[in-house]
Amino acid sequence: MINHLGRYVLMLIYMFSKPEKFSVYWKRFIDEIVQLGIKSLFIVILMSAFMGAVLVIQTASAIESAWIPDYTVGFTVKQSMLLEFCPTIISLILAGKVGSNIASELGTMRVTEQIDALEVMGVNSIGYLIGPKILASLFIFPIIIIYSMFFGFLGGGIVCELTSIIPVEQYLEGIRSFSYENYGHIRYALIKTSVFAFLITSISSYFGYYLKGGALEVGKASTNAVVYSSIFILFANYILTQLLLI
Amino acid sequence: MISVKNISKSFNDVKILDDISFDFHQGKTNLIIGKSGSGKSVLTKCMVGLLEPDNGDVFYQETKLSSLKIKEKKEIRKQLGMLFQGSALFDSLSVEDNVAFPLKMFTSLSTNDIIERVNFCLNRVDIVNKNQLFPSELSGGMQKRVAIARAISMQPKYLFCDEPNSGLDPVTAIVIDELIREITKEYNITTVVITHDMNSVLEIGDNILFIDSGKNKWQGSKDEILDSDVKELNDFIYVSKFLKQLKKNS
Numbered sequence: 001m002i003n004h005l006g007r008y009v010l011m012l013i014y015m016f017s018k019p020e021k022f023s024v025y026w027k028r029f030i031d032e033i034v035q036l037g038i039k040s041l042f043i044v045i046l047m048s049a050f051m052g053a054v055l056v057i058q059t060a061s062a063i064e065s066a067w068i069p070d071y072t073v074g075f076t077v078k079q080s081m082l083l084e085f086c087p088t089i090i091s092l093i094l095a096g097k098v099g100s101n102i103a104s105e106l107g108t109m110r111v112t113e114q115i116d117a118l119e120v121m122g123v124n125s126i127g128y129l130i131g132p133k134i135l136a137s138l139f140i141f142p143i144i145i146i147y148s149m150f151f152g153f154l155g156g157g158i159v160c161e162l163t164s165i166i167p168v169e170q171y172l173e174g175i176r177s178f179s180y181e182n183y184g185h186i187r188y189a190l191i192k193t194s195v196f197a198f199l200i201t202s203i204s205s206y207f208g209y210y211l212k213g214g215a216l217e218v219g220k221a222s223t224n225a226v227v228y229s230s231i232f233i234l235f236a237n238y239i240l241t242q243l244l245l246i
Numbered sequence: 247m248i249s250v251k252n253i254s255k256s257f258n259d260v261k262i263l264d265d266i267s268f269d270f271h272q273g274k275t276n277l278i279i280g281k282s283g284s285g286k287s288v289l290t291k292c293m294v295g296l297l298e299p300d301n302g303d304v305f306y307q308e309t310k311l312s313s314l315k316i317k318e319k320k321e322i323r324k325q326l327g328m329l330f331q332g333s334a335l336f337d338s339l340s341v342e343d344n345v346a347f348p349l350k351m352f353t354s355l356s357t358n359d360i361i362e363r364v365n366f367c368l369n370r371v372d373i374v375n376k377n378q379l380f381p382s383e384l385s386g387g388m389q390k391r392v393a394i395a396r397a398i399s400m401q402p403k404y405l406f407c408d409e410p411n412s413g414l415d416p417v418t419a420i421v422i423d424e425l426i427r428e429i430t431k432e433y434n435i436t437t438v439v440i441t442h443d444m445n446s447v448l449e450i451g452d453n454i455l456f457i458d459s460g461k462n463k464w465q466g467s468k469d470e471i472l473d474s475d476v477k478e479l480n481d482f483i484y485v486s487k488f489l490k491q492l493k494k495n496s
Contacts, residue, residue: 021351112332112334114334116296120294122326
């Protein structure tokens with residue numbers, strides 16, 4: 001355990017050493033934004049829209065009471081999406097998609113000696129391979145989460161429009177209610193997302209980069225990356241919620 | 247010239263290299279030969295700095311590798327070219343980008359100059375009109391040649407080839423051997439080839455180190471190797487019944 005922690009910290013230290021050539025690293029950064037972020041956008045939008053729709057139906061059916069106004073549904077959906085669903089659940093989904101991708105990519109590069117080739121050339125392989133991934137995720141994941149929030153609300157709105165479960169106006173009123181709190185909640189969600197982005201990319205990179213063995217170990221590294229990223233996201237979620245919301 | 251002096255290396259108390267000393271000469275194809283698991287690749291990884299030897303030193307000319315700081319080691323590494331056993335081309339980059347990679351990373355050449363140099367290197371290894379293909383679209387022999395082109399793109403002083411013929415048919419293997427020999431002479435570089443292919447040994451072995459169980463058991467040239475009386479070496483060379491009979495008759 002201490003051995004793993006030490007290597008993980010060393011990996012992060014090496015990552016911040018001076019790039020050999022800034023323009024090459026910049027290109028890698030842009031490529032990683034596309035690879036890790038833009039290519040995950042579709043699944044995030046799809047999940048968020050359906051989750052928003054389901055949340056509306058579930059909430060509306062749970063609070064069928066004449067004493068509770070309809071806009072409560074919109075308010076509840078907003079709070080759920082902003083505080084937990086978008087930053088945490090979407091990050092867990094990204095841990096599965098992006099984490100396994102990173103671990104298997106770096107693991108395959110290790111097995112096929114591509115990382116050794118970089119080292120022999122005199123390239124800081126950790127800085128070149130892992131640095132842009134972490135920076136790109138820190139940049140693009142919060143943007144993805146903002147999209148997730150928007151499409152989650154949209155999904156809920158579409159369900160209201162199609163099923164008349166509650167009037168759309170009431171739903172929108174709920175979304176807009178207590179707007180003075182929204183800024184703080186969005187900031188909380190984005191801080192959480194940034195921490196999760198760092199955990200997903202760094203933990204997955206660690207498992208891929210330090211892989212030993214062959215194809216079988218690439219699969220194991222990929223699984224470990226997802227499992228450990230998810231566990232650390234859940235821990236970090238609890239700690240950040242305690243620190244930022246109370 | 248590269249010299250290794252008294253190199254030893256163990257993994258989990260298993261001795262892989264035991265007090266190896268040898269000089270690899272400039273302008274010659276220097277071969278490290280031996281059975282699988284004899285320690286050839288470990289010695290090469292110690293030489294290029296991918297592994298730290300437990301004892302002994304590696305010298306590039308007069309410079310001791312272990313005494314260098316990380317930055318100075320990087321400077322030495324920029325003078326190295328390496329052809330890996332599985333080619334180790336970057337999957338996500340095209341042939342052109344693979345060869346251009348070290349040039350883009352370490353030089354301030356313009357894009358046109360880089361492309362010119364890439365085309366020169368690819369032509370040198372007889373790869374024509376394949377610039378935009380990806381490594382997965384090339385045959386094993388072509389991948390090796392592209393890897394050689396990448397290794398020579400920075401005009402290295404030292405070229406390392408880890409089993410350049412593995413997985414290739416005999417005809418392509420000889421083409422690769424010839425290419426390595428030509429490049430060595432043409433650029434007057436120090437080339438180190440790891441192999442257990444006897445065709446390569448007899449074809450290009452100017453200066454040969456035979457390792458058995460991590461020890462230097464024999465050194466010499468291709469002209470001397472068949473006359474050796476070292477048992478381990480003869481067991482390695484005359485492995486088939488036919489060759490054993492041939493040796494007996496001679």
